[in-house]
Amino acid sequence: MTASETWCLRPGQTLQYRHWDDEYVLYNDLSGDTHLLGDAAIELLRVLKAGPASRQALAAVLEAQFDIDPLELDQETGELLRHLQHLYFIEPVPDNRADVPAC
Amino acid sequence: MLTVASLTRAQLAARLGGAGLLVQTGAFVSRIQSPIHSVADGIALLYGDYPLHGADGFADFHVGLRPSGGMRRWYRPQVSFDLDGQQPFEPLPQAHAFPMLEWGLNWCISTRAHAWLMIHAAVVERDGLAAILPAPPGSGKSTLCAALVHRGWRLLSDELALLRPEDGLLVPVPRPVSLKNRSIEVIRGFVADAVLSQPVSNTTKGTVAHLKAPADSVARAHETARPAWIVFPKYEAGAATSLTPIPRARAFFRVADNAFNYSHMGARGFNALAGTIERCASYDFRYSDLDEAMALFAALERPRT
Numbered sequence: 001m002t003a004s005e006t007w008c009l010r011p012g013q014t015l016q017y018r019h020w021d022d023e024y025v026l027y028n029d030l031s032g033d034t035h036l037l038g039d040a041a042i043e044l045l046r047v048l049k050a051g052p053a054s055r056q057a058l059a060a061v062l063e064a065q066f067d068i069d070p071l072e073l074d075q076e077t078g079e080l081l082r083h084l085q086h087l088y089f090i091e092p093v094p095d096n097r098a099d100v101p102a103c
Numbered sequence: 104m105l106t107v108a109s110l111t112r113a114q115l116a117a118r119l120g121g122a123g124l125l126v127q128t129g130a131f132v133s134r135i136q137s138p139i140h141s142v143a144d145g146i147a148l149l150y151g152d153y154p155l156h157g158a159d160g161f162a163d164f165h166v167g168l169r170p171s172g173g174m175r176r177w178y179r180p181q182v183s184f185d186l187d188g189q190q191p192f193e194p195l196p197q198a199h200a201f202p203m204l205e206w207g208l209n210w211c212i213s214t215r216a217h218a219w220l221m222i223h224a225a226v227v228e229r230d231g232l233a234a235i236l237p238a239p240p241g242s243g244k245s246t247l248c249a250a251l252v253h254r255g256w257r258l259l260s261d262e263l264a265l266l267r268p269e270d271g272l273l274v275p276v277p278r279p280v281s282l283k284n285r286s287i288e289v290i291r292g293f294v295a296d297a298v299l300s301q302p303v304s305n306t307t308k309g310t311v312a313h314l315k316a317p318a319d320s321v322a323r324a325h326e327t328a329r330p331a332w333i334v335f336p337k338y339e340a341g342a343a344t345s346l347t348p349i350p351r352a353r354a355f356f357r358v359a360d361n362a363f364n365y366s367h368m369g370a371r372g373f374n375a376l377a378g379t380i381e382r383c384a385s386y387d388f389r390y391s392d393l394d395e396a397m398a399l400f401a402a403l404e405r406p407r408t
Contacts, residue, residue, distance in 0.1 A: 016370060018377045020351035027373040032366055034359065034373060036352055 006093040007081060008052040013089055015049055017042065030088045040066055041080055045089060052093050055081065108151030116143050118158065123165070125156035129276035129324045130265070131216075133208060134162035137200070139182060142168050145201035145300050149279045149313055152321040164211040168200050186211060195306075202303050202311045205281060209262050212276065213363045219265040219274060220375045221363040226259035226273055227251045232331035232405065233273050235264050235383070237361040240308070243338025246286040247396060249314050253294045254397045258320035259328060268368070268375040271382065272327035277320040279313035287312045293393055331406055333358060333385040344395040347387040354385035382406065 009015070010030060017026040017037075024037045026045075040062055047053055047061055059077040062068055068076055084090045107126055110118065118124040119142065123134040126146075137143070156162070164186060171181040171194040181194035184207040191210070195203050213221055224237035225248035234256075238244040245261055252258040259275040267274055279300070282290055287310065291297055298315035333354055334346075349357070358376060359365045365372045384406040390396040 014370075016373060018351075018355075018381070020355075020380075023350070023352035025352050025355050025377065027370055029370065032369055034356070036356065 005055050006052050007048060007055065007058065007090050008093050009045065009048045010088055010091050015045055028087060028089065033087075035087060040076075041084060044080055044084065048090055105155045106151060107146065107153050107155050109155065112143070112147060115147055116140075119143050119146070122158040123162075125158065125160050125162055126150055127154040127156060127324075128208070128278050129260075130274055131163045131212060131276065132156055132161060133164045133166060133211070135166055135168075135204065137168040137204070139168055139170065139197065139200045141198070141200050141301075142204055145204070145313070148298065148300055149315045152316075152318045164208070164215075166204070166207055166211065168204055168207075170197060199303055199306050201300060201313070202281075202306055202308075205279065205313060208278070212263055212265075216265065217364050217367055219267055220365065220368055220372050222264040222266065222358060223262065223361045223363060224264040225261050226264045226275075226328070227256035228259055228273075228328040229256045231329060233259060233328035234332040234334055234400070234403070235273070235330055235358075235379075236334050236336050237264070237358055238336050239361075240283075242336055243286070243390070244336050245280055245282055246289055246338065246393070247336050247390070249280045249282060249286075249290045250293050250393045250397060251400060252280070252317055252320060253297075254401075256400070257323060257328075258316050266330070266375055266379060267327070268371045271330070271375065271378045273330055274327055275320070275324045277316045277324050279316055282312050282314055284309045289393070290314060330379050330383050332403055333380070333383045334388045335386070336388045336390065338391065339389055340391055342389045342391045344392060344399055345387075345389045346399060347389075349385040349387055351380050351385065354383075355380045 013029050017024050024042045026035045026037050028035060043061060043065060044058055059073055062077055063073055119136060120138045123136040125132055125134050167185045168182050171183045180197040182197045182200040182203060183190050183194045184192050184203050222237055224235045225244050227234050227248060236244050248261050258277045259273055261280040263276055265274040265276060287302055300313040302310050302312040304310040
């Protein structure tokens with residue numbers, strides 16, 4: 001992963017979720033699974049629902065909204081993105097498509 | 104509408120042994136065929152209040168309980184359950200025929216009624232508000248349900264909560280309550296006029312007997328109810344009665360774990376369950392004393408939504 005890489009929501013994900021107490025329960029349109037996620041993961045998904053974003057921009061969102069140690073920001077961002085990719089919520093935008101408005 | 108009780112014992116046996124007895128339990132009509140006496144005995148005892156349909160009527164499920172063939176029928180008679188001519192289960196000893204009918208009818212619904220989100224749970228209602236009691240076998244769910252429906256609560260189901268995705272209401276399917284092992288005597292002692300089928304021993308679930316559903320619950324089988332509480336019961340010998348709130352997200356996953364078709368329903372199931380979780384207060388409930396349990400349920404507060 002590099003700071004310039006761009007991520008987008010996978011087509012078909014509609015991000016249906018509920019927020020109860022400090023927890024989010026999110027439906028996965030592609031796998032049919034339901035996940036328990038934290039607020040940082042949900043925030044990244046919200047940003048990506050609006051359109052593709054670079055890893056650098058996503059890290060900036062996390063830094064602005066959550067109390068993350070700047071030294072750990074890059075690692076935290078990478079782990080969240082990998083986790084969401086593993087769950088089929090997001091995918092990296094190929095370099096030759098980085099200028100498209102949506103995946 | 105005529106009920107099963109309008110048939111004489113001979114007429115009941117003739118229907119069961121012939122074209123079938125069409126009996127309505129809530130939203131479902133089952134055509135039951137069986138020449139086995141214990142099946143007729145169980146139906147005569149426990150299904151007298153249920154609507155009866157004509158032999159040429161529509162049935163959702165066509166089930167049969169018939170003696171198995173082969174040499175075994177001479178020295179250890181068995182019974183087979185069939186649905187539309189298919190036999191989904193291994194035969195059981197013929198003495199298990201009536202419990203097999205009950206289990207088979209549950210199976211028919213839980214594997215086919217995908218218009219609803221189906222949760223393995225008892226459901227009882229009072230003053231228009233329902234408590235869903237999801238729990239695995241052995242939790243004391245049926246014992247608690249049997250006691251509640253004889254202390255002012257209406258029985259919607261002992262086994263299946265049918266949640267309608269369109270409006271979040273619970274659809275009744277009131278059938279006899281399945282009691283196992285020690286709970287049979289517990290309910291005999293708790294309910295003075297309990298009508299119970301002959302206990303059947305050595306089943307896969309131990310000794311089993313079925314408690315007749317209250318007539319009022321059967322008569323009101325068309326009345327839906329709004330879920331207000333989700334209570335996970337757990338009987339523990341000697342335990343003090345306790346009710347512990349469950350965070351909504353945790354309750355969501357626990358109910359989904361007890362649903363037969365949550366994954367099958369996709370986003371509809373997610374939204375139906377999420378709406379129910381939001382409208383309900385969810386609790387873990389530990390009990391050992393039925394009188395204390397009744398008092399606690401009587402005092403359940405309406406959730407603020």
